[in-house]
Amino acid sequence: MGLCIMIINTEKFRDEIKQRKEYVERCLLEFLPPADSYPALIHEAMHYAVFNGGKRLRPIMVFEGAVLGGADKEEVITAACALELIHTYSLVHDDLPAMDNDEMRRGKPTCHIVYGEANAILTGDALLTAAFYLLAENLKAPKVKAENLVRAIRVVAAAAGSQGMIGGQVLDLQSEGLALDFSTLRKLHSLKTGQLFRAALTTGAILSGMKDSGIAALDKYAASFGLAFQITDDILDVAGNQDLIGKPIGSDAKNHKSTYVSLLGMEKSYRLARVAVESCQEALGYFGPEADFLRQLALHTLNRKN
Amino acid sequence: MGLCIMIINTEKFRDEIKQRKEYVERCLLEFLPPADSYPALIHEAMHYAVFNGGKRLRPIMVFEGAVLGGADKEEVITAACALELIHTYSLVHDDLPAMDNDEMRRGKPTCHIVYGEANAILTGDALLTAAFYLLAENLKAPKVKAENLVRAIRVVAAAAGSQGMIGGQVLDLQSEGLALDFSTLRKLHSLKTGQLFRAALTTGAILSGMKDSGIAALDKYAASFGLAFQITDDILDVAGNQDLIGKPIGSDAKNHKSTYVSLLGMEKSYRLARVAVESCQEALGYFGPEADFLRQLALHTLNRKN
Numbered sequence: 001m002g003l004c005i006m007i008i009n010t011e012k013f014r015d016e017i018k019q020r021k022e023y024v025e026r027c028l029l030e031f032l033p034p035a036d037s038y039p040a041l042i043h044e045a046m047h048y049a050v051f052n053g054g055k056r057l058r059p060i061m062v063f064e065g066a067v068l069g070g071a072d073k074e075e076v077i078t079a080a081c082a083l084e085l086i087h088t089y090s091l092v093h094d095d096l097p098a099m100d101n102d103e104m105r106r107g108k109p110t111c112h113i114v115y116g117e118a119n120a121i122l123t124g125d126a127l128l129t130a131a132f133y134l135l136a137e138n139l140k141a142p143k144v145k146a147e148n149l150v151r152a153i154r155v156v157a158a159a160a161g162s163q164g165m166i167g168g169q170v171l172d173l174q175s176e177g178l179a180l181d182f183s184t185l186r187k188l189h190s191l192k193t194g195q196l197f198r199a200a201l202t203t204g205a206i207l208s209g210m211k212d213s214g215i216a217a218l219d220k221y222a223a224s225f226g227l228a229f230q231i232t233d234d235i236l237d238v239a240g241n242q243d244l245i246g247k248p249i250g251s252d253a254k255n256h257k258s259t260y261v262s263l264l265g266m267e268k269s270y271r272l273a274r275v276a277v278e279s280c281q282e283a284l285g286y287f288g289p290e291a292d293f294l295r296q297l298a299l300h301t302l303n304r305k306n
Numbered sequence: 307m308g309l310c311i312m313i314i315n316t317e318k319f320r321d322e323i324k325q326r327k328e329y330v331e332r333c334l335l336e337f338l339p340p341a342d343s344y345p346a347l348i349h350e351a352m353h354y355a356v357f358n359g360g361k362r363l364r365p366i367m368v369f370e371g372a373v374l375g376g377a378d379k380e381e382v383i384t385a386a387c388a389l390e391l392i393h394t395y396s397l398v399h400d401d402l403p404a405m406d407n408d409e410m411r412r413g414k415p416t417c418h419i420v421y422g423e424a425n426a427i428l429t430g431d432a433l434l435t436a437a438f439y440l441l442a443e444n445l446k447a448p449k450v451k452a453e454n455l456v457r458a459i460r461v462v463a464a465a466a467g468s469q470g471m472i473g474g475q476v477l478d479l480q481s482e483g484l485a486l487d488f489s490t491l492r493k494l495h496s497l498k499t500g501q502l503f504r505a506a507l508t509t510g511a512i513l514s515g516m517k518d519s520g521i522a523a524l525d526k527y528a529a530s531f532g533l534a535f536q537i538t539d540d541i542l543d544v545a546g547n548q549d550l551i552g553k554p555i556g557s558d559a560k561n562h563k564s565t566y567v568s569l570l571g572m573e574k575s576y577r578l579a580r581v582a583v584e585s586c587q588e589a590l591g592y593f594g595p596e597a598d599f600l601r602q603l604a605l606h607t608l609n610r611k612n
Binding site for chain 2: 033037039041042043046089093098099116117118119121122124125126128132135136137139145146149150151153154156157158160161162163166167169170171
């Protein structure tokens, strides 16, 4: 399946993204403890970390998994917000002085710059914990079955854990200053970036009661999506617009990190991203036109500016 | 109800504690990813943090909640291990240089001393995440209902989060060097220590299907138990045996922390601990002799050496 079919309805797609993003932001504000609630410092810091102009891609994927399984977005909104909190916690901890030591994120000082290192560690801990609270809260959705919810919680915890996202960050830190080979780099990013995308899309699908063959197709899509997303991330770190990205260009080089670009060069990296996006489309062969949103989302990733 | 009735069967009680502890240790070893599994560094560090001679009090409480609700210990073993992982993660993060900056814990160098700060942060993150994975895994127990499991996950996440244990740690850090009043100190410790004991005992009860009035009684017991436990902790930090505690005496004073002893003196502190233990016994009025283990556990706390 080629990419040509996808250059349709871009405006509708962008509207849909915008609407979902705004819905997530409203609900995150509703679900988090108020910023001034006791103890105020931690809740203020949680709000600071969460409301920072993120793309809300993972919640958007939770929605899409649910919609493809025949459920409404409202049925999975707490789980969708939970996935965003896990993503946010990972950024807060990755930015810490002991980790990547980044001072800016999306155009604002990072959490530890504003609240200090100890509070930033605790803010990350609190966001991760709040994510599992919100997942459990999804039981309130009338049509979500408790068995499916427990299964989704297990999937999310596995994806975020030592054999998933955290494992990827451990490898990332171990690899600083080393020239990684391609397969190690790919393994690292499939853990660090890919796993949470996979958990997001499959969580929505599991909660909707989708059957396993559909969930497997979405899992495959999300793995390829994660690869495409990471490659374009590496490209933007070299060739992006600093104002749009919100952090200095060249931070990977500064941290002596192997990237797809440093390993393959720009042209080959872009080609690999295109191949990954084609794999996304292939994985969606299981679905009909109802999966056009995901088809466009993959394509959109190739052209993203931030 | 006085304390005199409790000086019975101490040997049986100690045997029971020892058996439960050993059962937890065996299962923790079984449930954690092997120490040499990929990526090895994080799994080795997780094992290092978990297998350090802890008392396993929280899992023991999960068992007891279940047993009082008519379930077997085996039915709640993964949840029991999960509670221990949350306790362990909180110690790893509390010990960090940016927090309490402690170099020794139970006679061994702390996690960040052995594995470095970045890996210690990630080890804590991984233990917290693994805890929710294990909680979800408890669905495999034949008699545990998915609805009750989701409820337990929500209770645990609330107790461990920004309005529970993490909130307590935030207050603790904010309070260093300040002379706290009694009610603030009590609030701080009810969050930092009490909440997780409450979640442990009620998790077992919830999973067993106990009715809400019984769960409420256990919750009350655990809150008083947490207070008694914290007071004796403060006493041991002044008057304990360094070899038995496994860390230097006087660390609270070193960190300029208000404690029950610094606020009330030794004698009044010990008296307050006794009152708390009496409140434990009162809360158990709901139960008959089947709750004797909990009665002894509270009394045991008054006399603990580590």
